Amino acid sequence: MDIQKPRRFETTDRAHADLFNEAIDQLNVNDELIAKRAEEAEEKAKAYAQTNINQLKELAQLVKITKDNGVEKLHITDGDALEQLFKLGPGYHTFAVGTRAANRPPGSLGYIRGTFLNTGTDGYGFIIATDIAGNIFTNTINGGVWKGWQKSDTDSGSQEKIDKSSADLKNYIDNNYTNQHLTVLTGSQAIQDATTSGNEYPFGFTMMDIGQNNTTGYPLNFGFVKNEKWSDYRFSQYFYGNADRTNGRNTLTGTWIRHWWSHTGWTDWEKISGFVYASLTVSGRQELEKQTTQKIKFNKKITDSHNAFNTSLNRFTAPNDGVYYVNSGLFLENWETYFNFHLFVYKNGSLDKTIDHYRESVGGGTAREENEFFINVNGSALVPMKKGDYIEINMYVGYDGTKQRAISDHHQKYNYLDIKEISGLHFLT
Structure with missing residues (x-):
């Protein structure tokens, strides 16, 4: 109901009427001001509400993803x-797929x-779905x-799956990759002839016994071989001596390598x-x-790793090819x-190297032969x-002179012979 303005007083007594009408006029002015203020407030409230509504529309997608009752948007039977x-x-959709529909997840239940x-309509999207057993399925369109x-x-x-894979792997290894299956070649698979082409060897790591006094070209007549073959162009072969130390001997020890290309x-x-x-060294005085x-x-051994020196013959015999420091x-x-005095190294009965030469004439002839002095000759x-x-x-x-x-x-420490193998490859010849 709108506010009604009070009516002015009208009497025969003009003085009394004007007195009351002044108050009534003021009330009417106030009423008009109140109505104006209320109208302005209503307009501001409407504008504020509309601004907030517009902001909400900008911040939210007002698109329904279910039906009004909350069930899926698309029910496929x-x-x-x-x-x-x-x-x-385009959009975000909910769905349900029955058991008779095609292209549902394989193995899904219910x-x-x-x-x-x-x-977008150009064909991009992503599905996440579950079945009644709780299995989760995904699909992508691209x-x-x-x-x-x-x-x-x-x-x-x-x-x-992890347990099954572990069990399957263990079973496969146990049956296919034992030491015997992986590395050892026996019988007809073992290659006993050292001259056999490297192309004939299997790939990978293999091992073979070399025995029966093998004389086909291995470094020693007894031992075993390890083959490391990546390809016919990347192949290394190792030979290991049997390490026979009977009676302190090392005649069958050592490791050799060769390569195949x-x-x-x-x-x-x-x-x-x-x-x-x-x-x-020497034992006792030796007249010359x-x-x-x-x-x-040299008839007294200090050490002889491979029993290569014969003190009866005063001779060192090489147990394998190599370069020796004498x-x-x-x-x-x-x-x-x-x-x-002229000191020599003889090889196989012939001069090989001169290692020292000491020649001098002291006092002339034999005039001072009674004066003894010692000298040392040495070389390598x-x-x-x-x-x-x-x-x-x-x-x-x-x-x-005649002095012996x-x-x-x-x-004794001045009389010595040391021989050391310094290279396992006969590269100087």
């Missing part, structure tokens, strides 16, 4: 489920319920092509461990014949006359040797 879903167009985000349903595993399902064949064997070492080249009798020294009884050399080659130390002894020259036994 038959036909192609994926085709019908895509026809809903009704499938889920959501479909369709990002460029109009469905990529297929994928089932997401549960914790228990994943554990079952299909175009060039086998390289030479190169020794990489178990190098030979022998150290000898005048004007004669003679063999020095170092020898002698402490000689001498007198002040002309003398000439590298000697490449094949298996079976031998080394001896010889010395030419020349002098004036000899190797002194007073200073």
Whole structure:
């Protein structure tokens, strides 16, 4: 009901009427001001409400994803489920798929319920769905092509697969990758001839026994072989001696390597461990014949790793191909006359290296032959040797007078012969 203005007083008594009408006029003015203010407030409230409504519309997508009663937007009972879903167009949709519909997730149980985000009519979107057993399925459409349903595993399902895979792997390894199956070649599979082409060997890691006094070209007649073959161009073969230390001997020890390359064949064997070492000295005084080249009798062993030195023959015999460092020294009884001492390394009975030469004339002729003094001759050399080659130390002894020259036994550490294998490859010949 609108506000009614009070009426002015009209009386015969003009003075009294004007007195009351002044108050009534003021009330009417106030009423008009109140009505104006109320109208302005109503307009502001409407404008404020509309502004907030517009902001809400901008912040929210007012698109329904279910029906009014809350059930899924699309209920599919038959036909192609994926085709019908895509026809809903862009947006976020809820759906249910019955058991008679086509293109539902394989292996799913009962009704499938889920959501479909369709990002455009050009064919892009993503489905998440579950069946009545709680299994989760996903599917993606990309460029109009469905990529297929994928089932997401549960914790228990994943554990079952892990357990099965572990059991299958263990069973496969136990039956196919025992040491015997993986590495050892026996019988007709074992390659006993060292000259056999590397192309004939199987790929991978294999091992073979080398026995029965094998003389086909392995470094020793007994041992075993490890093959590491990546391809016919990447193949390394190792030979291991049997490590026979009977009576302190190492005659069958050591490790060798060679390589195969299909175009060039086998390289030479190169020794990489178990190098030979022998150290000898003399026992007792040894007289030296005048004007004669003679063999020095190193007849006392200090060490001999591979029993390669024969003290009866005073000879070192190489147990395998290699390069040997030979170092020898002698402490000689001498007198002040002309003398000439020439120290040699002989290989296989012939001169191989001269390692020292000491020649001098003291006092002239034999005038001072009564004056004795000792001298030392020593030297070293590298000697490449094949298996079976031998080394001896010889010395030419020349002098004036009649005093006997000899190797002194007073200073054993001055009389020595050391032979050390320094390379397992005979590369100097």
